[in-house]
Amino acid sequence: SAVISQKPSRDICQRGTSLTIQCQVDSQVTMMFWYRQQPGQSLTLIATANQGSEATYESGFVIDKFPISRPNLTFSTLTVSNMSPEDSSIYLCSVEAGQSYEQYFGPGTRLTVT
Amino acid sequence: AQSVTQPDIHITVSEGASLELRCNYSYGATPYLFWYVQSPGQGLQLLLKYFSGDTLVQGIKGFEAEFKRSQSSFNLRKPSVHWSDAAEYFCAVGYSGYALNFGKGTSLLVTP
Numbered sequence: 406s407a408v409i410s411q412k413p414s415r416d417i418c419q420r421g422t423s424l425t426i427q428c429q430v431d432s433q434v435t436m437m438f439w440y441r442q443q444p445g446q447s448l449t450l451i452a453t454a455n456q457g458s459e460a461t462y463e464s465g466f467v468i469d470k471f472p473i474s475r476p477n478l479t480f481s482t483l484t485v486s487n488m489s490p491e492d493s494s495i496y497l498c499s500v501e502a503g504q505s506y507e508q509y510f511g512p513g514t515r516l517t518v519t
Numbered sequence: 520a521q522s523v524t525q526p527d528i529h530i531t532v533s534e535g536a537s538l539e540l541r542c543n544y545s546y547g548a549t550p551y552l553f554w555y556v557q558s559p560g561q562g563l564q565l566l567l568k569y570f571s572g573d574t575l576v577q578g579i580k581g582f583e584a585e586f587k588r589s590q591s592s593f594n595l596r597k598p599s600v601h602w603s604d605a606a607e608y609f610c611a612v613g614y615s616g617y618a619l620n621f622g623k624g625t626s627l628l629v630t631p
Contacts, residue, residue, distance in 0.1 A: 506615040512562040
């Protein structure tokens with residue numbers, strides 16, 4: 406199994422600013438995923454982050470807006486840049502861990518942009 | 520294209536009644552299948568998963584799900600719903616090494 410923590414748990418930010426979200430895993434994992442959950446919606450994949458390589462972004466998400474770092478096998482950050490109210494969402498990181506395919510999710514970061 | 524469909528956006532059941540939430544998928548090869556629950560303001564909790572083997576899987580909180588290959592379905596069931604089961608339920612599908620593809624979710628309301 407894997408235990409994931411995220412910081413901050415929530416934040417209220419002003420339009421035009423940036424926020425960096427941290428994701429820490431208690432074990433080494435190859436792949437980390439970042440999702441967005443807009444209010445009342447399902448989860449949408451933003452990008453996949455492998456250690457030692459550039460993140461792979463899904464359609465509709467770009468590196469300039471959502472830069473991701475993956476400096477080691479237990480840590481990743483997602484930055485939401487030049488925020489607008491439309492970025493108000495819950496951002497979740499997840500990992501695949503264990504001998505069987507299972508994805509574990511962090512508690513999420515609830516972002517409100519005013 | 521790969522897709523996950525939860526046909527019911529909202530479902531209302533009486534406490535003590537049985538529950539079935541539907542999930543259909545469209546994938547080339549049989550993927551791994553999951554059900555998650557999200558209570559208001561809470562994170563995602565894994566209810567159960569199917570990788571292979573017995574097509575009826577048991578999960579936490581008294582939930583079970585049945586995989587039907589011929590129907591490309593993975594429906595979630597509970598024989599007797601409790602008020603605390605009111606939440607958003609997500610079906611998710613994927614392959615090892617890839618992110619999960621989530622359905623749009625079903626919101627469950629439990630009435631007295």
